[in-house]
Amino acid sequence: MLAPAPARTRPTGSATRRGAGRRLTAYLGVLPFLAFVTVFLLWPTYIVVTGAFQDDLGRFTLSNIQAVVSGPAYLDSFLVSIGLSLVTAVLGAVFGALLAWAVAEGRPDGLLRRCVxxxxxxxxxxxGVMLAFAFLATFGFNGFVTLLLADTLGIDPLSGGGWIYGFAGLAVVYTYFQIPLMLIVFLPALEGLKPQWREASDSLGGSGWAYWRHVGGPILAPGFAGAALLLFANAFSAYATAAALISQGSPLVPLQIRSALTSEVVLGQANVGKALALGMVIVVAVVMTLYALLQRRTSKWLR
Structure with missing residues (x-):
């Protein structure tokens, strides 16, 4: 004879209150993070968005947006910033991925891997300023390498005007911190490649090229593209390094924003700077949305 199934008992009021209290405690742990995001991300974004559509008296206007769209200097700064971000993102992604692959091939608990x-x-x-100073002390007009080449070989690497102070110098300096960032971001994707996949490819007679073309490459492609987008956003929003390296002119959007906010020659340009910042927010938002979509596709291979 089958015993009757035990009747389901509803939670008592005290149990319900305890469950609600635990959920409330868990939510309280998120409050510091929410406060940080509000103060340093949401509130500044709100100030930028509203200020971009206001004049000096707080009235609604589109003149700031029109000044950015119709100003050749502003448009050129966006083109230069996007070009610099693309170049450094590609260089950092390629060299960083190769370095990450070399690290992933090493011993998981090896000393060299941990050090790298x-x-x-x-x-x-x-x-920031430290990196700019390091490159100036090495490749600047009075840098160590510059003086060494001039004294020993009679070569002046800055005779053409100083590459370190232009687009090429910014690209080299930005790539310096893009490569290690790529290693940190892309290494988990490489570690997600299971050895069984390579063994299955080999057992079916596939070559190394066939494995990377049909298995490893398609799996790593979303992660690689997402990491490259992250490098783009990182370079596009960088300010301190360029500000310390370039003393004259404002070829980048962050430097244009600085000029609009601090210029003593042309007054009343603060809201134009906010309009420039709004353009940066839009570009970074689009890039980070694409990055999030690619990360969702990549995450299933890392489980």
Missing amino acids: VAASGVLAQFG
């Missing part, structure tokens, strides 16, 4: 990953974590954040 730790150094990449530090160098990825080594930007």
Whole structure:
């Protein structure tokens, strides 16, 4: 004879209150993060968006947007910033992926691997004034390498006007911190490649090229593209390195925003700077949306 199934008991009021209390405690743990995001991301974004459509008296206007769209200097700065971000993103993605592949092929618990990953974590954040000073002290007009080449070989690498102070110099300096950032972002995707996939390809008679073309490449492609987009956003929003390296002119959007906010020659350009910042927000938002979509596609291979 089958025993009757035990009747389901509804949770008592005290149990319900305890469950609600635990959920409330869990939500309270997120409050510091939400406060940080609100103060340093949402509120500045709100100020930029509203200020871009206001004049000096707080009235609605489209003149700031029109000034950015119709101003050749502003449009050129966007083109230069996008071009610089593309170049450094491609260089950083390619060399960083090769470095990440070399690290992934090593021993998982090896000393060299730990040192490279730790150094990449530090160098990825080594930007701003310190990085600019390091390159100027090495390749500037009075830099160590410049003086060494001039004294020993009679070569002046800055005779053409100083490459370190132009687009090429910015590309080299930006790539310096893009490569370690690519290693940190792309290494988990390489570690997600299972050895069984390579063994299955070999057992079916596939060559190394066939494995990377039909298995490894398609799996890593979304992660590689997403990491490259992250490098683009990182270079596009960088300010301190370019500000310390370039003393004259404002070829990049962040430097144009600085000029609009601090210029003593042309007054009343603060809201034009906010319009420029709004353009940067839109570009970064589009790039990060694409990055999030690619990460969703990549995450299923990392489970």
